Amino acid sequence: MTHHYDDIVIGVGGMGSATTYQLAKRGRDVLGIERYDVPHAMGSSHGVSRIIRLAYYEDPVYVPLVRRAYDLWDEIQTQYGEQLLFETGSIDAAPADDPLFRGSRRSCEEYDIDHEVLTGAEVNERYPGYDIPEDHMAVCQPNGGYVLSERAIVAHTVEAQREGARVQARERVTDWEPEGDGVRVTTDRGEYTADNLVITSGAWAARHVEALDGIAVPQRQVLAWLQPQEPERFAPENFPVWNLQVEEGRFYGLPIVKVPGFKFGRYMHRQQDVDPDAMNREPEPEDERLLREFAETHFPRGSGPTMGLATCMFTNTPDEHFVIDTLPDHPQVAVAAGFSGHGYKFASVIGEVLADLTVDGRTDHPIELFALDRFE
CATH class of the missing domain: 3.30.9.10 (D-Amino Acid Oxidase, subunit A, domain 2)
Incomplete structure (x- = not known):
């Protein structure tokens, strides 16, 4: 029997673990699917530490997001009971x-x-x-500093599980397709259905979203x-x-x-x-x-x-800004990709943004810069 979830998250790295946590915290029935281990060293979220900084030269529009990220890093490290963010300047x-x-x-x-x-x-x-x-x-x-990258993935994953989420590692997603107003996800282990899908599969995102081919x-x-x-x-x-x-x-x-x-x-x-x-x-x-x-x-x-x-x-991405959006033909599918080497610090708030888009269909966070259709 195919298990049905409120939400499925593909990729449980920096962004996906935070998204799984944020959805579970809202009482959602969530499945996170990770191709490798949680955490792993095959993608973009390993290497012990990641820079976090408020002085954001890429564009000032990032500042409100990174300020919220600081708040959410503090929240998760307090809840998990392990310091994850360290300020060095x-x-x-x-x-x-x-x-x-x-x-x-x-x-x-x-x-x-x-x-x-x-x-x-x-x-x-x-x-x-x-x-x-x-x-x-x-x-x-x-206030600049660093976040312990793998430990933060562990913290988000453990706290998501405490909130009732299910996370399955070493399971590769082979396909997904819309099914009515929801989705069907196929892996090398089985099939699952859900009302909503979130794609946070990092370097593999273009494999799951055709519109990202040549973009991410x-x-x-x-x-x-x-x-x-x-x-x-x-x-x-x-x-x-x-x-x-x-x-x-x-x-x-x-x-x-x-x-x-x-x-x-x-x-x-x-x-x-x-x-x-x-x-x-x-x-x-x-x-x-x-x-x-x-x-x-x-x-x-x-x-x-x-x-x-x-x-x-x-x-x-071509302009080195993120992609955070829902798919125009499938609003039940949200995607976050193309973080262009400066995304990890935002993982805590990207999780909140994606949970907003998934549950409410919108977010109050300033993400207009990250629309997928800017590349059309």
Whole structure:
């Protein structure tokens, strides 16, 4: 007999676990289906930590969402009983005319966010782990920090289960189709029906939503953890999370958290668009060389022995803004995808947004920028 649910969520990673929790909290009968483990290292939500920041250079419209995300991270960590969000401060540094610096300052000014503007030289003096170009300009914001990414997935999943949700891992969705006003979902283990469907399958989203083909494009990323020569300079209390634009590209990084080495990567890395089922998941010598050369120049006190390298995926849209919407021909289906390397911090609030769209058909959150039809 096919079991019927109020809602089915495909993909129980950062976004899907939060959505499953938010739906279950509203008393919904929810099934979350995850192809891999909960959590896993095959997609975009692993790697110990993820940056969270209020100074949002991509567009000021993100600020109300990230403010709500902070509130919801506090809610879930309180309910679960484990700290998930840690504030270290954040640094956004770039040449004075670069969109990274200008956008970060603009968002702070428009939303009255506490911040300082420093030169690169002042950043280096205040935080000796840094050695960024002295003539760069930087926005320093005290509430930036990091979220423990895998632990947050665990927290959302456990709390969703406590609210009555069912989560099934190691089960691959092979198809879904509308059925009346609801949906039928087929997996490699069986079939399920539901009134509503939420698709949060990350790099696999275009496999489940035809309209995302060529819009939500997976790209191979590589992260490095290098052991600093002076680890205390890279501890969370001495080393804010950062975004840095230099000639070599745009990079981001975090302090030493839970595992040896400070963590960093390059946005879009080597610009390798991939099939998520065929991607080379083994870091290559060129990956390490690219990252190490950057660290030796801009974080020389941190460029000690390699402690770890890891691959993951960004799923990029053409404008690098998210897709959060219901499908025009199937309003019972909501999708969130294309987070373009800056989405995880929003997972807690994306879960709330998707629950709104699923239960109420609308949300009060500002998501107009993320409409799917902008690519038509």
